[in-house]
Amino acid sequence: MKAKYILSIAALSLSAAVSAAVPFNEARIYINPGHGGWGPNDRNLETINHQEGDTTGFYETNTNLRKGLQLYHDLVDNGAAEVMLSRTKNGVDNDTEIDGVPQIVNLSAICEDVEANNIDYFISIHSNAASEGNTTNYPLVLYRGTDDEVGNGLVDAKNMGMDAWPYINYNDVTYKSNYPELDDYNVRGDITFMGSSLTTMGYTGYYGVLRHGADGYLIEGCFHTYQPERHRLLNADYCRQEGMRYARAIRAWFDGPELATGDIIGTIKDSNHPLEHELYNYKIASMDAYAPINNTKVVLRNAAGEVVDEYTTDGEYNGLFVFEGLQPGKYTLDFTHLTDYHPYSEEIEVVANQPSYTNVLLTNINEELPDEEEEAPEVEYYTHPEQDGEIAAGSSYEFDKVGETATISALEGLTARRTILRDGKYYILAHDSERAPHLLVVNPETGELVKEMSLEGIVTEGFNGKNMSWTLSDIAFTNDGVLIGTNSVVIGRDGNAYCNGDFYMYAWKGDETTPLEDQKPVIVTTLPTNTVNSIAQAGNNYSNLMANSIAINGDFNEFNFYFDSHAGDGWSTNYGLRYCWWLMKDGEMAATQWNDANPAYDETMFGEDAMMTLSPLGLNRIIIDGSKISSKEFEVDMLTTDAIEYPGLDDETISVETAGANYFRYADAIFMVSPVYTADGNSYGLRLYNITEGLDKAQVIGEYADLITADALLPMSAYGVVRNADIDLYLMAGNQTAKVSTEGIEQATGSLRVMAYGLAQEENEEGTAYTLSFKTNTDVNSAQINIIEKSTGTVVTTIYPEKGEGNTYSATVSVDDLAEDVAYTWEAEVSGDNITRLTAYKSVPFSAPYGVAIDNSTSSEYFGRIYVTNTAEGSVGEQTTATGLYAIEPDGNLEIGNVMTGGISWTGTKGQGPRKVAVAEDGRIFVCDYSTTNTGIYYIDPATFEGKPVFEGAVNDGNGSLTINGTYVAGRTTSIGVRGGGDETQLYAVDATASGLGWRKLINRYDIGSANVWTAAPSEAGYSSSYIGNENNSIVPVSTGYWAAQFRGQGSSSVANPTLFYYSDVLGGSAYDSSAIDDQASANGALAVDEKTGTVVQSYNNGVRVFHYSIRKSDNIPDVEVVFEKQLAEVGAEGNSFAFDYAGNLYTVSSDAQNLTIFGMPTSDNTCATPSSAEFSFGDSSVEELQQESTAKVYPNPTSGQSTVACSAGIESVEVYNAASGAAVLNLVGNGETTMTIDLSGLADGIYFVRVNGTETMKLIKR
Structure with a gap:
């Protein structure tokens, strides 16, 4: 369910600048519903269901009266002294009387009637016209006079229009081509607007209906020539709501009563299809680009879930629904009963004396739901080049010139106006001195004319x-x-x-x-x-x-x-x-x-x-x-x-005279190649930029000077062509062309993704400054510290630390830099050279390694630490390693130090124990054992490295089956994984012992929480349609389920027993398996998953196979694509375990190659920000005091969608900000209660800040 809340009109400061001369209960108001007849001048237009001449179809006469009648009844019912209507019937061509009621349509007669009745407020209701089918649509208020002053005899006509405008323009179910905002005023004097005037009855103006002495205006509420709007006007309730907007404006002018109730106005439309019809010319990219849904019931429920009302959309192709007279509060629009559409409901808030708007998109049940997190579409003109999947954009490129500068003889006497390089040819539009055009096709390397x-x-x-x-x-x-x-x-x-x-x-x-x-x-x-x-x-x-x-x-x-x-x-x-x-x-x-x-x-x-x-x-x-x-x-x-x-390039980035730049893609980056003109010597060269983040953030990544020289400033252009990893650049200036290329040049590349760790802060004795420090895992190009205001999650200042000994950095922030009594936190952001291909950074030998895991929780005291399990003692070269667990600091040096046994007597047999290792978000270490004697899972304290069995007191039957009080708890465990931390910790284990499964391995889940001991049956145990059958396997839990990999020989992968599969918690089964693409062996079932980037790496074909995945919100099925495969000597025939660090580097252990290796994963943006888990403040209030003042919390956290916000003071507002960008993504009106549910299901996974009542902010993880 989605939530929709509105901005109160009261917040727009709509009170009249000039008060009415009389109170509402003494006001005399005249309403003129424009036109009246069904003749040729009454704006009869066709709609899909109605031909011209059909009086039940669109006539402006009809719609004006519907609006006017609603306005009349509202004003009368709320106590206006006198309200007059010029007519109450349609089909009136001349002034007459029907059933004793005058029907006045003659403009001069209307003016005389107004003059005779001492009117305080006059309104003439119309809709506007442009050319038929035009997409122009907006309101217009016209008063008698000029834009600068009202006409003779008037006082407040302009003020009335200005005051009414925000009410008039508050309509969010229509498209407005102009004046889209409430404060975009379109209130005009009719003389200025039309450019001329006439005088009758002593009053000068343009429009006849305004030539009287009563203050007021003519309102053109919309353009009925905009065909979707015309179809909306066929809905009587839509017209009545326009009349209600006028009524609110008039009541406000006279300080009249405000209604205690509000209304809901909305549309329902098809999310995947437009309405294509010759009488429905919609505005591209507007809500009218979606087809309205006819004859469909909308159910309105109150906060208790009870049905309040129902509304069935009409058959006039507008999709409108209207609920009126609702008590303020929260309601739900319910569409879950519709069998032809995916279930959907939406929360909406009603505010007194206001309309609440919504435009609902429904998806046909036979079509896929739109992905709310879908990235913005690419510009398809710039196609992705054919490249190896592992290639990433470099930080810099070197070029050599190819061949000689060539002359394009065919351009002699001509001036090139546009040059395009396509399919290996220049297409040149050139002109002679008389501007006669020539279209030339030229070889860009030789300059030879291919064709004119x-x-x-x-x-x-x-x-x-x-x-x-x-x-x-x-x-x-x-x-x-x-x-x-x-x-x-x-x-x-x-x-x-x-x-x-x-x-x-x-x-x-x-x-x-x-x-x-x-x-x-x-x-x-x-x-x-x-x-x-x-x-x-x-x-x-x-x-x-x-x-x-x-x-x-x-x-x-x-x-x-x-x-x-x-x-x-x-x-x-x-x-x-x-x-x-x-x-x-x-x-x-x-x-x-x-x-x-x-x-x-x-x-x-x-x-x-x-x-x-x-x-x-x-x-x-x-x-x-x-x-x-x-x-x-x-x-x-x-x-x-x-x-x-x-923001574009400035003159300091490139000379003004330079022109002719062009653009191309390289891997996931966007490059710009530009000529470089140097006035001194009239030379022309090339410069290559990375503009992925925008023109204003262009980074120079390559340059070649003085390719062409000339005597003057000439037309110039540059182009780039990608050939796998190589780049060819072409320059044309005047009638000369030259080429440079990266081919044959060994290009610079990074070898490790950079990151900061070991973040620490120390306050000085005076309490006036903090020293902030951190380390990096390798040399970096740049480092900065971003200071973040905790309550908003926004960066308030950036400081640049000094480098100390080794890769240590520190900086001081003082009370002079920041506001006092504010809680701050910080992050260390570092950048390094991009890594253009998967690169082995460093290897260290291990005799029989089987597991690797990394503490990637930035709140953990041991963030960045690498854990490796070695199952058997032995020597590799000069390095001897023992059986047990090794802890390695993330400094890139891979100094393995001493082994930790945890006080456990491991068997010392290769592949048994400690076999695999996993780390919880709170830093706890868990290892598993596959032997029959030590079988099970062990907890290792990360501070002391003391160990103990998780299944404390379990009885081993001698074959690896563990029971406690007769209950089976675990078996020989081939691999483990952890999800969450603290009370939310879940252990996953692959059990090779459980009976009755054949060769299937059971997946056990233990909801262990903050405990380190488990004495009951697994919280859940089972297997899915795709299962683990081989004992060489890995399991990696993610927030939505788990990924599993196993060894399968070449040709032996199947749907039931694939090399790789994904299990969905929501679906309760396997949602993806790799059997359709498995054609090689996958020894030995190693697997790593980086959920934040959607990267999966498995051991495959004596190396790695890398995937990218994303989970579709519509059906929870992952979209999976192979990025690249690569054989690696460091992995060899047995990749036993893989892991990613926080920066995205890949760590592999192989019992075949007998090593731990770090690989720098390819990246076009080698930047990483590590947040500190600490906070600081200056002033009288300590961080602890500032925290104690907080009464708000949010749970569950992390969340997959809905969370509860709690605040003892009552919830007046909830704002949700994207932690990465600082942008507000939700702005919700509070319910006044101490708890409130918020729904993040429509937001991308990541870190958010939730701010309650504008003062208290909490971090919330969506995954």
Whole structure:
């Protein structure tokens, strides 16, 4: 179940700036529901169910009256002195009387009626119109007068409109193309808005219905030409709710009564499908892009779960439901009864005198539920190169020049405007001095002309004999290899002097018989100039110089087309820039949008050579660069026209004159290659950046200077091509081209993922400073300490420590740096060189190692410590190791020290005991024994290394079966795992002795908690459809179940007995097995799992097989993909046990290779932050006192979804923050009780801070 809470309108400070002259119970209010008839001027429009002329369908007459009647009844019922309606019936063409009630529709008669009745507040209710099918939709308030002052005879008309606006605009079930926020006012004087006026009855204004002396306004509540809104207006309750919004505004103006009840308004829609119909042109990316669900019952339940009301959506394709007159409090919208959809319910809060909104997406039962944690989609244009799965992006690259700089003779006398490298060829759009275009295909290494492409059919004549701005302004490829070209022209409204040509889009499309470069262009679409009907698509100015530059993303049958636009016809004006988007489907323009650029920019600052490139950093984002500007990134947002700019490169990063950068993927990173122009000597080189985190965080990772020299600043471009691990970079400047490559050069790489450990803090004697210190596991490139305010989880300052002896770091933080009486904690963040491939860092010999585990709990005193079990004494080279447990510090040196036996008499037989080892989150150590004499599990104290049997007092039958008081508790244990710590600790054991199982091994779970002794039967014991059958195996519990691996010979893996499988706690069985892809042996069943990154490594084919997995929220099935396989001499034929450390390094033990080895796992971001478990503060209050003041707690913790927040003072608010980003992810209104349930099931696994009542903060782990 999801929870939805609303922001109280009261928080928006909506009180009137000017109070009404009379109280509500003396107020005289006049309501004019606009129109009245069913004639040609009453806005009759088709809907899916209703043809024109159907009076039960859409007429503005009908909807205006529904709104007006609701407004009337609300005001009357709440005690207004006098409320008048100009009409109460529909179908009224002329002033008349029906059943004794006047029906006034003539505008002058309405004005006379208002004048005659001494009206205090006038409202005329309408809906607006644009061109049919247009996606424009927003409210508009018009009063008589200008924007600066009200018309003659008026006092408060503008104030009334301004005060009413937030009520009017508070509608969250519709799409608003403009003015989306409550404080985005659209309150206008009618004379300014329309540009002219008339005077009647002595009053001057534009609209006839406003030419009287009563303060008030005309409200255009929406655009009925926006087809989804028109379908909503067919719902009478939706219209009534609009009337309710007007009523709240009017009551507030007169300081009238507030209702003690509230309403719920919502929609239900299909999460996976749009409604495609010629009469339902929806706005892309809005809620209207989801198909409304007709004729479906919504059940409303109160906090006790009792049914309060039911509502069935109508059949008019709006999906609306409305519940009115509800007491304030929390309710549940229940959809679990719907057999055609996945069960769903949603909590919603009702507030007095307000509407509460929700838009519910339901998923058909035959379709998969959407993944709420799905990552943002990639820009598909930038495809992932074919690379070995283990390759990661490096921190730096070296290049050598390949061949000689070549001259492109075909460019002699031409100027390249756009160069694209694709499929090993340059596609160059160039122009001569008369701007005549040429389209050349060139070999990028030799400069030889491959082909000059045909321009036959390109339109060259402009409008009324004018020259187009560019006959062919730019080119771009679709994802599937179709070349698109456009002209650049001015598209203007009728008679605009700047109009210079129709817009044309062309395509060169290869096929099975004729390659692309041999094709002639065909016209895809056109947009005519000199017509008002084209200006919205061209940039929405009266004149639009469009498509000087373009970008494309998508396949030819459906692609996104981006272009620039600005008013005027040149580049010397300062009208301001816009960036536009068309959705092209099957050659037709299906949708359009435009966004302003940053208002600080204008066309003179960018220049005509500023070219657009598709950004790889996010959908609908473009990057602009040219000789006047450094790279800048903008977004075209489908739901706003506001400027959206992302931080770009600055002039210090790269010279302004440099242009022509391009982008490509390498492993999981995004690279930018740019020319580098040096004015001194007019030389051109290349620079490679990693821009994965954004242009403003670009890191230089490679450079090659002075590839090309010239006498002047020339058009330039750069491209990158990935060939497995190698990178080829191409530079073109003027008519010269050059290439550099990493091939044949041994590149620098890191060998160990870096991390900090041993975090400590020491207060000085005066209590005015703390020394914060830590160690690192190897040399690092950078280190910093982030100071975190505990109550918010946000970083308040960063300090940079000094390096001491070895890999030790320390820094001092003083009272002068931080606020007093605030609890702080801190983290040590370190960075090192990226690791480009799986790299063996260091090995140490062991005679018969079988187990390895690492304490990865940052709250543990022994964080980072590595434990290795050695099952038999022996020597490897000069190193002799004994039977027992070894504890190794995480300093990367692998100094093994002395063996710890735990006081246990191990058999000394290889593979028996201590066999495998596991560490709980609280630092406790558990080892298992596979022998018949010492069988079972042992607890080892991490402080003293003293050991004792977990099954204390158990009787061994001599064959390894352990019983206590006749109850079977355990057997010969081949592997163990631990989940949790403290009271939540669970031990998992693979039991090879339990009877009646054949060769199946039993999985025993012991909910041991904080105890170290177990004297009963397992908490749970069993096996699933995929089970462990071999005695060489591993088990790794995770928060959602466990992973298990075992030795299977080549060809012997099966669904029942695979090399690897995953058991789901939720499903109660195996949810994945690897049998379908197992084609090699998996000796000896070693396994490591890093749940936070979704990484699984098993021993496979004399090495490792690495997987990535994620659990689908819809069905709890893991999506699993093989990342890479690699044979490793350090693992050999028997990989016995694997483990990850906190940073993600892989530790392997092999009884065949007789060693412990650390492998640096590939990473494109070798950065790790280790949080301190300690806190500190300055001032009069100690940390302990600050903690004692806290009365809040949250449990269970960790949680897989729901947790309970408890606070003795009562819960007024609960805020949940992502610990990594500091961003608020939940903001909930409290219930006033001492406990409250919060639901994190929709959030990604990770660490969060829960803040109660704005003062008390707790860490909560979601997994």
